[in-house]
Amino acid sequence: MSINLQQLKQTQLSLANQVRLSDDFNEPINFIGGTDVGFEDGGNITRAAIVVLSYPEFSVVEYHVARLKTEFPYIPGYLSFREYPALLAAWQQIKQKPDLLLVDGQGFAHPRRLGIASHLGLLLDMPTIGVAKKRLCGQYETLPKQAGNVTPLLDKQQQIGWVLQSKNNCNPLFISAGHRVSQASALKWVNLCLRGYRLPEPTRWADAIASNKSLFKKFLNEK
DNA sequence: GCGACAG
DNA sequence: ATCTTGTCGC
Secondary structure, eight states, X not given: OOOOHHHHHHHHHHHHTTOOOSOOSOSSOOEEEEEEEEEXXXXXXXXXXXXXXXXXXXXXXXXXXXXXXXXXXXOTTOHHHHHHHHHHHHHHHOSSOOSEEEEESOSSOSTTSOOHHHHHHHHHTOOEEEXXXXXXXXXXXXXXXXXXXXXXXXXXXXXXXXXXXXXXXXXXXXXXEEESSOHHHHHHHHHXXXXXXXXXXXXXXXXXXXXXXXXXXXXXXXX
């Protein structure tokens, strides 16, 4: 069974037409979710973690990890087809659905405007924001290493997201609206979720849970 | 044709 | 993403 990228490309273009970049979520925000995906067994197993935090306390309310057999390779621009099955499995177990979901990876800042944050947002019909550690496409001006600096991420004369210096002397984050969230709110909510670390709390916790890092181990012991 | 390329 | 110790800088 081979992969038809031309077909998937059309699927992305079609789905991108359904993405809405205007704010459509409950306020005030009481719960914010975060996602992260990792791999095991040389990539044969996909491990997705979704965490729900209370806002503005950022205390862990719920989390789930789903492990599925990997069915799709990593192809730049087609990441969502590789990761969304496991994310959907983890999502089905979440009881307290969040008001907003921060997804690891691009949202609108994608060649066809359908990064994983947008794709997942459509599949779940949830407000989502893309938080990526690297650039996929677009250009931006170099920004000072001082936390708080922001510059637009541009592609073909249009703003597709933001480049945010979330912490001093760290590589910037690439923020973009996913679905049912405006570009302005995407940046605003990521900033509201920063607590002195490069990654916003929801993403930071999802990463810790997915990779069983010290932050998560410490959390389990104190419980 | 050449280089870039989320996780 | 993942394989992996120490090490430099804030």
